[in-house]
Amino acid sequence: MAMGRPREFDVDKALDLALQVFWSKGYEGASIADLTETMGITKPSLYAAFGNKEELFRKALDKYVDGPGGYFQVALAKPNIRAVVEHMLYESADAVTGPDHPPGCLAVQGALTCGDAAESIKQELVARRAKGEQDLRERFERAIAEGELPEGSDAADLAAYLSAILQGMAVQAAGGTTREQVRKIAEMALRTWPPPPDLATV
Structure with missing residues (x-):
């Protein structure tokens, strides 16, 4: 049997x-x-x-991290820092407004409504977002060392800024903001991004 x-x-x-x-x-x-x-x-x-x-x-x-959120690791592997940031912003804009799944980001959505009973889940999501920001900081540190960002650039500040933009785009999308509007946020962020040192002095 x-x-x-x-x-x-x-x-x-x-x-x-x-x-x-x-x-x-x-x-x-x-x-x-x-x-x-x-x-x-x-x-x-x-x-x-x-x-x-x-x-x-x-x-x-x-x-989710291996699927819809997989653009993050792909972006980090791009050959120059401008490509990293462009890929991350535009692919995030598309991911959080994709027609084949709910709007927004699971890692952001999952934590926003977590109460005391779900503290362990909230803390895990916080830790995962912190790890993502750390990965960004390390990539920016490399870009600074390789001369891709202006002297005096702060990798931690840049990582925090980009993380805040990405999370904000996800919240906007979850609230009904269209893909076109979210991509405009990405474009705005790129316009304010530090230019390479050789262009910054032109």
Whole structure:
């Protein structure tokens, strides 16, 4: 006799559906009933496959970072700092206004409505955003060392500024701002970006 029945659903597809729910409703706004209904599975199946709601959210967040949020790491790998910033801003604008998923950013949306009961999730999202800002700072430090940014540029300040722009674009998109309008924010940020040293002195 078999020791247990195989799962009757596609775990990866179910995780994709859970991601959409969390993205749309935030962590606390997404109830277990919302999740199981959208995923097409029972509560026991959800717990058996994913642990609990918190673990399901963490798995969905990982999937988001590797999928819709993947532009961030792609941008960091660009060969010059202008390309890094352009890719990050424009791809973010497109990602937070994509027609195939909820508007905004899961990492931002998930934390905005977290209360005391979801403190661990809130702290994880804060830590992930801090890691992203640290990655930016290190990339800017490299650009300064390689002479791509004006002497005296502050990598930490630039990373904080760009992070704030990206998060603000996500909040704007979640509130209904169109892609065209969000891309204008990206364009404005690029117009204020420090020029390379050779152009700054022209």
